Amino acid sequence: MNFVADQFLAIVLLINIVILGTRRIDIAIRAISIQGIFIGLVPILMHNFSYHLLAMTLLVLAVKAIFIPWLLLRATRKVHFTEDVRPLFGYSGNIIACALTTVLAFAIATHLPLTTAHQGLLIVPVSLATILAGAINLGTRRKAIDQVVGYLLLENGIFLFGLLLTETMPLMVEAGALLDLIAGIFVMGIIINHINREFSSIDTSHMTALREPE
């Protein structure tokens, strides 16, 4: 089954590039939702079936693939994105950066000591690559909602790494990771709504009131 899991992880990598390269926020949100599905299905492919695993998979799918994308899409419908804000180095710049960091992630992953069960799996490099993609998105995009997508990419990468520990880590830490995601996005969503009311758009580059004087 690890063969299928690896295919899924390759798709996760491709979705990273889609998200970094797209200029439309609704596409980015749908892409992160699809990425959530593939990531959510990986644990059930890797491990032997158990009800605990099934419950976790369903929960992850519900949160990552449905609830949070729905919340974000709702936020975008309330806000009209008229202007197009280019990322710091342009869209192609983002894609190139994503490709480079993916190569870097694979290079790093080959040097990390892994348990024999995990050797040859794509989990570690894909997780690192997704974390780096999230970091790029956070660093270069200026719209508040784009930054939330970047944060979700980062969380997806971290969740992937956590899969190495599903059998050994206490349940509480997993639950904590998910709870954090819900709560974080929830609060962020509320704030986005307020941002919308106070500013005409949610471009954070308009947020310049708080700066050090020249």
Added chain:
Amino acid sequence: MLPVTLLILLPLLGAITALLIPSNQKRPWVLPVVACLHLALSFIAVCYSTESSTNDWIHLDAIGKVFLLEFSLLFCACSFYAIDYLQYRHERDNRVLCSGMLVCLSAMSLTVVAHHLGLLWLAIETTTLTMAPMVYFNHNARSIEATWKYMLICSVGIALALLGILFLAYSTVVAGLEPSLILEELQGYASRLPKVWLNAAFIFMLVGYGTKMGLAPMHTWKPDAYGEAPGIVGAMMAGGLANCGFLGLIRIYQICMHSGDVRFFHYVLTGMGLFSIAVAALFLVRQTDFKRMLAYSSVEHMGLFTLALGLGGKALFGAMLHIIANGLGKGVMFLISGNIHRAFASKNMELAQGTMKRAPWSGALFLLGFFGLTGSPPFATFASEFSIFSGALEQGHLLIAITLAILLSVAFLGMSFTVLPVVFGDPPAKRQRTKYKDTILLIAPSMTLLILLAIIGIWLPSPLLDILNSATALLEVPK
């Protein structure tokens, strides 16, 4: 065990009570009631909980005691201040603020007793989330911007800290040990963990918790959040939340110190600490907004903590003492800066000048608090900063000691250029006078903190000295 559980549950009960009270006037009284009980419980817990060597998820060790005493005292002062402050801000609904502060107190209590790294992470994460609506208390465009930066940067930071914890957990799996995230067990494992994973875990947790502490270069949210939040929230963030982040760093440090070769960790911490102090010192010069000034001062002090961990030896005692000293000093300054902000309806030194003439008590306390915060004798910050300084000399790091002395002087001078006009200048004639008046509840809490700061600086009570010594012993590299 019982007082420890109560420390967490009592503020939660208080938070529910605060949510249920309909009156905006009466609600703030929940804060001092809970705070006094919490302080009493803290003293009981500190005195009667014996040092246990058990591998429980939750127990109070000497380091936890230092943190618990510090923020319980600070919260108590803030809670009395809150009554008159919220009276003054009666136009704002204070339901979220009152219950949020109490949830935060509960989460902070959990932070100091958690010995399971996952649980610790969860508690620190909770403190971050509960503070967000409070930064947003003023509901204007500036506070939205501040809250947004705070939420985004701190969420990323705390996510990276989680990644660090996962690395650490995985390293135990790779080493073929019984997987665990309990501090004492990990200390026992430390020498057998693969170096790559341990170092990576350390770096990610340093960056993650460092973001929460506000170490440079992850400090960018700090001036905005501290500047826009009400003074009472600023006090809790600088003296409570930032310290919780530091506690997270201390826990991973404790594990790393058992790993054999510790030079890597010391280098990284020393560099990071000095860099933060340097950045803060630069921004403290010519800072016109006194709340932002306090934020940079917090960056400076977080840098000092980190540097002290990096130096080891005598500096560790300084760091432990400085937790209390810095918490008390920050409490004085933030609460009083709230008063000055109200008195002049501005936190910019061009408009807020001459507090001595407008509100003499606040002016005097702001000046004394400034000396208390920057490490002038007789205040406790002098003793703690001097310990860190002599720690550097004792380890033979002459260059670090000189740099530290220069940077601290720059920070002191920079702050004085802001503080002195605010205290002694002439109040602008044209501005309309606000209704603000110094009242007992707006002055007495900070005055108490300041007196405590001076007392600890002159004479350390022996029970406190014992706690500080055993906390320092927990941080040292085992022989």
